[in-house]
């Protein structure tokens with residue numbers, strides 16, 4: 001990969017299916033998936049399933065809570081599987097594509113934002129909403145190490161899979 005990376009207005013909602021979380025029963029990696037067709041929006045019903053212990057739960061409501069500092073999912077409030085302490089904060093990702101986005105964005109030497117063809121300079125894009133500590137130059141090495149830990153966590157979930 002080159003040293004240029006252009007964020008194209010990706011939004012967190014683009015990365016909400018599936019969300020990897022810690023299973024409430026066995027503490028291994030569980031998945032939250034959308035039960036309605038893609039495009040049903042953030043309030044589409046969700047299902048939490050764990051392939052290790054067969055735990056399953058359903059969510060359908062009209063409100064979600066999102067605390068940026070709490071690395072939990074919006075629906076079942078379970079801790080995200082992909083999270084690690086970093087720079088006194090928590091570095092987290094919803095799933096593999098989200099982690100790949102952060103990786104690409106944060107490891108690029110040239111950070112630039114492209115104008116989205118549909119929504120212009122989307123202020124809801126992940127790139128424009130990343131907390132300052134993540135993009136601070138002085139934190140770059142530590143954030144890079146944090147991303148490596150998250151990739152390890154992803155491998156752990158996949159390698160131990162049934």
Ligand SMILES: [Zn+2]
Nearest residue numbers: 023026050053
């Ligand atoms: Zn489980």
